Amino acid sequence: MAAELQHKKRHACVIVLGDIGRSPRMQYHAQSLLEDNYNVDIIGYLETRPLEALSACKIHELSAVPVTNLTPQLKLLFKAFWQTLSLLMALISIRRPNFLLVQNPPGIPTLIVCYLYCAVTRTKLAIDWHNYTYTVLAMGTAGGEQSRLIRLVKRLERYFGSKAHTHFCVTRAMQDDLQRNWNIGPVTVLYDRAPTQFHPIDLPLKHELFMKLSKDYPQFMPQCYADLKQSGVLEATALTQKLANGSVLYKPQRQAILVSSTSWTPDEDFGLLLKALQAYEKTALAEPQIYPALLCVITGKGPQKEQYEAEIAKMHWQKVSIVTPWLEIEDYPSILASADLGVCLHWSTSGLDLPMKVVDMFGSGLPVCAYNFKCLDELVKHGENGFVFSDHHELAEQLRIWFENFPNNPSIQETQSRFGRSLQQFQELRWRESWRLNAAPILEAFL
Numbered sequence: 001m002a003a004e005l006q007h008k009k010r011h012a013c014v015i016v017l018g019d020i021g022r023s024p025r026m027q028y029h030a031q032s033l034l035e036d037n038y039n040v041d042i043i044g045y046l047e048t049r050p051l052e053a054l055s056a057c058k059i060h061e062l063s064a065v066p067v068t069n070l071t072p073q074l075k076l077l078f079k080a081f082w083q084t085l086s087l088l089m090a091l092i093s094i095r096r097p098n099f100l101l102v103q104n105p106p107g108i109p110t111l112i113v114c115y116l117y118c119a120v121t122r123t124k125l126a127i128d129w130h131n132y133t134y135t136v137l138a139m140g141t142a143g144g145e146q147s148r149l150i151r152l153v154k155r156l157e158r159y160f161g162s163k164a165h166t167h168f169c170v171t172r173a174m175q176d177d178l179q180r181n182w183n184i185g186p187v188t189v190l191y192d193r194a195p196t197q198f199h200p201i202d203l204p205l206k207h208e209l210f211m212k213l214s215k216d217y218p219q220f221m222p223q224c225y226a227d228l229k230q231s232g233v234l235e236a237t238a239l240t241q242k243l244a245n246g247s248v249l250y251k252p253q254r255q256a257i258l259v260s261s262t263s264w265t266p267d268e269d270f271g272l273l274l275k276a277l278q279a280y281e282k283t284a285l286a287e288p289q290i291y292p293a294l295l296c297v298i299t300g301k302g303p304q305k306e307q308y309e310a311e312i313a314k315m316h317w318q319k320v321s322i323v324t325p326w327l328e329i330e331d332y333p334s335i336l337a338s339a340d341l342g343v344c345l346h347w348s349t350s351g352l353d354l355p356m357k358v359v360d361m362f363g364s365g366l367p368v369c370a371y372n373f374k375c376l377d378e379l380v381k382h383g384e385n386g387f388v389f390s391d392h393h394e395l396a397e398q399l400r401i402w403f404e405n406f407p408n409n410p411s412i413q414e415t416q417s418r419f420g421r422s423l424q425q426f427q428e429l430r431w432r433e434s435w436r437l438n439a440a441p442i443l444e445a446f447l
Helices: 002-009 024-035 052-056 072-093 110-121 133-138 148-161 172-181 203-214 270-286 305-313 332-338 356-363 392-403 410-427 431-438 440-444
Strands: 011-019 039-045 058-061 099-104 124-129 166-169 187-189 233-236 240-243 248-250 256-261 294-299 320-323 341-344 368-371 386-389
Touching: 011 024, 011 072, 011 110, 024 039, 024 052, 024 099, 024 124, 024 431, 039 072, 072 110, 099 110, 110 124, 110 148, 133 148, 166 172, 172 187, 203 240, 203 248, 203 332, 256 332, 256 356, 270 294, 270 305, 270 320, 270 392, 294 332, 332 356, 341 356, 341 392, 356 368, 356 410, 368 392, 386 392, 431 440
Parallel strands: 011 039, 011 099, 039 058, 099 124, 124 166, 166 187, 256 294, 256 341, 294 320, 341 368, 368 386
Antiparallel strands: 233 240, 240 248
C-alpha cells in the first residue's frame, strides 16, 4: 500500500507550447519520467504523431490559434491572449502535479502562465532552456533586438524565467550566460544525447529502407529492372541489390548519400547547401571517374520548404539529385544510419544552443559537416568527429574531399575510422543514462 501511495504521488506535467511530435527533447523528458514511474501529463499541440512510448502519457491538446485578418501587431496580441487561455484551461483540467517541466522557447506567454499557476497551486517549476525567446523573435522583427517589442519580451523572459525553482539548459555556454548575465540559478547542463533508437545498422536493414522509400520516391528506384532474376538478383534499389542467396550488396559505382534534417526556417540557410551542391555538380561533371553521383536526402518540414522545393525543381543537375521526404518516426534514425555523410545548417539565434540533429547523426554513427557558430565546439570537434564550415565554399570543399574516389579512398577510410572511434565514445552515454545522472535527482527532490 505504501509503495502504491508513493507511486501515485509521482506526478509530472511536461509543457510544450509547440508541436509535441517535433519537440524531441521534451518527448525524451516525458519518456524518462514514465520510465521512472511518474504519472505524466503533456500539454501542447498535436500536429505530428508523438513517439509511441508516450502512449502511456495523458496528452492535453491545445486549441490552434484561429486565423484572423488583424494587423501583425494585433495578431501577436491575439495569439498571446488565445494561448494564455488555452494553456490555463489545460492546466486547470489536470491533477496538480509535483512539478511542471516547461520548454523555453517559446517563453511568452508560457513562462508567465506557468509561474502564476505554480504560485497559486504551490507547484514546483522547472524550465528547460533550449534557446532564448527574445533572440528567436528578433529574427523576424524590424529593429531586431533593439525594437521596443523585443526589449519587452526579453525583460519578461528574464523576470519570469528567474522565478523557476530549477533550470536545465543545453550547453555550458548557456549555463554561464544564465548565471552571469541573467542572475538565474541553479542551472544544470543536460546535454542532448541520442536515445537508443539512433544507432548504426547493417546493410540488409539499409536495403529494406531503400526498398520502402523506392515505392514513393523514384530517386531510390533502380534504373533498369530488366533481367534482374536472370542475373541472380531478387530485388534492387538505386543503391543496393539482394541476391538469390539472400545476401545484400551495394551496387558497384553506387551513388553516395548525403543527408540533412532541416526545419526549413530562416535560422538554417538552405541556400548555402544548394550553392555547395552546385559546386559539387560542376566538379563531378568535370571528373566523373573520381566523384560519384550524389543523392541528397533532406528531411523535415517547415515554412520555407515549398519555396526551396520550387528552387530545387529548377536545378537541372546530372550528378546531384535531391529528395525531400517527410519520414515516419521509425524511419528517420534508419536514414541517418544509411547515409555516408550528414550536413547540419543550424545556427543559433543566441549562439548558445546546439543542434539536436547532429546528436542524432552521431548516435547513428554518421559523421557530419556542421555550420560553425559560437559554442558548436561543445559538440563538433573539427577533424575529430566531423567537419565545421563557415560558408558554401568550405562546405563544397569538404564534400569534394570526402567523396573523392568514393567509396575506396584509403585516406578517407582512415579518417572514417578515426571519426568512427570518436562517435563510438559519444554513443556510450545515451539520453536515458544522462537524464538519470543529471535530471532525475533534481526532479525527485520536488516529490
